[in-house]
Structure formats: C-alpha cells, structure tokens
Amino acid sequence: MESNKHFVLGIYDDEDVLLSAVRKVKESGVKIHEVYTPFPVHGLDEELGYKRTRLPIVAFLFGLLGTTLALTMQIWMLGYDWPMIIGGKNFASLPPFIPVTFELTVLLSALGMVGTFMIISNLKPYGKPRLMDKRCTDDKHVMAIDLAKNDLSQDDIKSIIGDSGAQEVNLKDF
Amino acid sequence: MQVTSSVREPLVTGGKTVHDVTEDICRQVEGKPSKSWMLGIAVSLVALLIGAYAVFMLVWEGIGVWGLNKTIGWAWDITNFVWWVGIGHAGTLISAILLLFRQKWRMSINRAAEAMTIFAVICAACFPGLHMGRLWLGFYWALPLPNTFGSLWVNFNSPLLWDVFAISTYFTVSLVFWYIGLIPDFASIRDRATNKISKMVYGTLSFGWDGAAKTWGRYEFVALILAGLATPLVLSVHTIVSFDFATSVIPGWHSTIFPPYFVAGAIFSGFAMVLTLLLIARKLLKLEDYITREHVELMNIIIIVTGGVVAIAYATEFFIGWYTGVEYENYTYMSYGAATGPYAWAFWALIICNIIIPGTLWFKQIRTNFITSFIISIVINIGMWFERFDIIVMCLSRDYLPSSWAMFYPTIYDVGVYVFTLGLFFTLFLLFSKFFPVINMAEVKSIIKSSSSKKN
Secondary structure, three states: OOOOEEEEEEEOOOOHHHHHHHHHHHHOOOOOEEEEEEOOOOOHHHOOOOOHHHHHHHHHHHHHHHHHHHHHHHHHHHHHHHOOOOOOOOOOOOHHHHHHHHHHHHHHHHHHHHHHHHHHHOOOOOOOOOOOHHHOOOOOEEEEHHHHHOOOOOOHEEEEEEHHHHHHHHHHEE | OOOOOOOOOOOOOOOOOOHHHHHHHHHHOOOOOOHHHHHHHHHHHHHHHHHHHHHHHHHOHHHOOOOOOOOOOOOOHHHHHHHHHHHHHHHHHHHHHHHHOHHHHHHHHHHHHHHHHHHHHHHHHHHHHHHHHHHHHHHHHHHHOEEOEEEOOOOOHHHHHHHHHHHHHHHHHHHHHHHHHHHHHHHHHHHOOOHHHHHHHHHHHHOOOOOEEHOOOOOOOOHHHHHHHHHHHHHHHHHHHHHHHHHOOOOOOOOOOOOHHHHHHHHHHHHHHHHHHHHHHHHOOOOOOOHHHEEEEEHHHHHHHHHHHHHHHHHHHHHHHHHHOHHHHHHHOOHHHHHHHHOHHHHHHHHHHHHHHHHHOOHHHHOOOHHHHHHHHHHHHHHHHHHHHHHHHHHHHHOOOOOOOOOOOOOOOHHHHHHHHHHHHHHHHHHHHOOOOOHHHHHHHHHHHEOOOOOO
C-alpha cells in the first residue's frame, strides 16, 4: 500500500530542550502536527497552543445527571410507587436519601467523564496506535511535522528541527 | 539541569535515567517468574482452595454453619468486611488525596496501593454477600431491581443499603482511576514486547495509547478530577460503613464519633497493609531504588497521625462510657467491663496492637528501619482486625437482657471464609505484581529530573 502521509520527526531526550524546541520551531513558521512524550510534560500543551479541555464541564453535567437520577428514583420508589412506613419515617424525606444521591453523583460523574475522555481521545480496546516512533513510550520525546501541511521544503524543515536541539531527525511515512 | 536539594531526600535513588525506569519495571513483567513468586502464589492458591470449600459449604448449608447465635448475629463476617474495606482506603488516599496535595512521594507507591484497594474491596464485598445466606436473592435485596414480590423496593432509609451503593461506587471509581493510570504503562510494555501473545494482550490493554501531548493534557485533567471525586468518596465510604453501627440502638454502637474514627482507623490499617505489601515487593521485585527509606518513613508518619486519632477516639469512648453513667455502657468494647470481662484478651490485644506497639514509631530509628516497620505493619493489621471484632462481638455479647448474654465461638467455616478472602487477596496481588507494572512508570519518569539522586 502506498503511503500518503509524510512526516519529519524530531527526537529529543530532554523535556526542557523539547519545550524550547517547540517554541523555536513554531517561531520559524513550521506547523507542528503533534508531540509524543513518554510522560506528561508540563507546559507543553500551552506551547503547542492547545485550549484547556472542557472535560471538567462534562464531569459536572454527568454529576448533575446522577443527582437527578438518584433523587427521582428514591422519591418515586419509596414515596409513590410503594409507600411503606419504616420506623415511623416519612415516605419521601430528603435526609436519608443523601448518601445514595452522593454516591450516584460521584459514580455517574466519574464514569461519564472517563467515557468521554476515551471517546474524544480515540482510546479503545484493540485500538491501533499510529506510532511515530516506538521510543516515545520509553524515554524519547517525538515532535512530528506533517509535510503536507507546511509550505517549507523537507530539507528546510529538517534543518530547523536539527537546529532546535533534536538528537535525531527522521522521516516517517504512513 | 539536575535539581538537588539539601532539605529533601531524593525520591528515586541509584542515579536512574528515564530509560532505566522502563527497564527496571518492565523486567518484572517480561521475565520468568522468580522462585519466591512461585512459592507465594502456591501458598495463596492453597489458601484460596481450602477457603473455597468453606464458602461452598456455607452457600450449600446456609449460615447456620457459622458460630452465630441468637445474641450475636454478626461476628466474623462483618468484622472481616469492615477490616477489608478499611485496608482498601490507603490506596485511594495515596492516589487521590496525596495527588491533590501535590505529594510527589506517592508516585512510586500509588500503583500497588490502588491495586491493593481494588483487591481488598473485592474481598470485603464477599462478606455482606455471603452473610445474606441466600446469595442468589441478594440482588433483589440489595439493588433497586424490579422483583418477583410485586414492586416492593429496597429501603433507601437503611444504612445497609447505603453501604451497597457506597462500596460499589468506591470499587468502580477506584478501578477506573487505577486503569486510566495503567494505560500509558501498558503502551510502554506493548512497544517493547517481542512475542505475539504479549503484543496482543498489552496491545488490547493499552487501548491504542500513543502518548500525544493533547491526550496527556486531557489525561492529567481526568486524573485530577477523578482525584477530586475520589477524595470525598474515601471519606464517605467508611463513614457510611460506620453508619451500619452508629444508627443502631446497641450500646457501644450508636456513637457519633464513629464516622471520623472509622475513617482514621481505615487509613491507619490501610497504610499498614501498603507497607506490608510494598516492603515485600521491594525485596522480591528489586525495587530498592524506587521504594526508599524516605517512602517508608513518610508512610510511617501517616500511620503515627492516624494511629493517634484512633487512640484519642478509644480514650474518648472509654471516658464517655464511664461518664454517662449508663449501666449498659459498662459492657461496651471500650469500657472497664470490657477490660476485665470475658473478652478482656480481645480488649488488650487491641490496646497492645493499635496503641502500644505502633507508639514505638515515634522513634526515628524504628520508623526508618525496614524490619521494624514490617513487623509493626503486620501488628497493626492484626490490631485493626481485633478492633472490628471487639466493636461487633463484644458489644453484641452483652445486650440489654442478662438472660440473653452469650459468647461467640467461631467454627471452621468462620475461619475458612476468612482464609478464602486472604487467599483471594494475595493471589490477585501476586498476579498483579507479575503481569502489571507495579510502579507507575510514566509518573516516576516525570520526576526523575527533579527528584532523583543523579547528579549531572
């Protein structure tokens, strides 16, 4: 099968060098496709210009759903569907419903947020990663430049990456 | 640039590089199991099988095979349940609360501690299930499912039902938290795998992780919010477990101090179990550079703090039992009657194991020594089992009517079911330590530059 995507890869072995490299490469007008790292490098997403994720909002909305579901379920079951006097308590009083409401809020919030994270990040069992370089899950940081999305020539990009402090400059086709 | 500090001990010793971390942790997963591991799993499996017979007999015959009587309707089952749930707490505490407090020393120990949480909660969950006797009906009794008795629903006013929701939520959230953390490390193993089976298994487990900066950014948010959600969960679970007792009318049980005191006790026993397991893992898996003396001391300090809270709670219970002047209070688990009565041995076991012996941790030489820490951690676990036994059995053995006072004698099935969960726990933990990365590689790699002993 003929490959249709061509990348220039810069391999770095230090996160501080990587951060300054990202700045340098961007300043020289090269668009970075993505950076792959073995561990979270703080400040990298800001350098790359990524917006803050809205996952906290997702977590809040799922939490709200959990609260509503729990309260509706308890009030309907014990208050309306089959009211029963237990220890002289009211059919549908709020205080005893708080623990279950709290638990379901946390449960739905956590599951909802993690599920959303998996979906938007394309993480799934049997998911085939498009690995630029195997070493990016070991100890190397890999900066990938998509040639199709840049106007500069391959050689120019290679020299910009080389000057930015990369240990190696490689090519990768998909 | 290497940062060294004169006030902080390095968290990773041995001058490790980022690549060394991958090598050291993956070696365990990739290599053949050691002889000590084989021996360990053999012993655990024997315990599991012997225990499984006790569980089978229990389900077949009913809970009459236990030593329960008309006075003592809860004994080893709920003792073990509360003990196991308590042990689970340190895992989530290390991963959630210490993450929020930005404590970097949690990074070498959180993975194993979280695994411990999950396995401990599985063991805990066996007991409420089994003590219902007719296990197969338990679903209708415990979960709000439409059932064959009309549309009769579960009682949401009952702390026992709150427990079901608390434990299952705790288990699910802990499992998700643990798994999310494992994904990047599974990817590391996948990319190093040389044989087909490992490639397939770790390929599946790693969910197609590629280490993209965008995913890492989201991942860190997810971890932070999960920590934020799990933190009140840690506190709520044992609080709710304590409601099983605190909302009742048995002397010694209906105590408002129970929620905070149970939580402190849970963290106390949980950290003791983390220490026991990590000190074994440290030696067997050769993780001396990652689980250092500093880690052991910091965990011991948490044990001192929570043990102190527990000791104050005991003193308060003892004092209030006397001060109220209520005659029934003289037979509760923290009273003069308990210290001198038929269960005095259990009372003193509690005091010695939970206050006197852990009290020696105040000495720096003892809390920084691996052998003494190991012994004390086991003693605390025994002590915390006695605490739950004392609360449950001692308080029930002397109820309002002297004519119904009774003692509890365990049968082999009481012991057998406990052995079953011990076997289950250690089997699961040993399987985890062989096939999963025991240390969170990605997190440890991120602190190598700032907190390792390597000097450039």
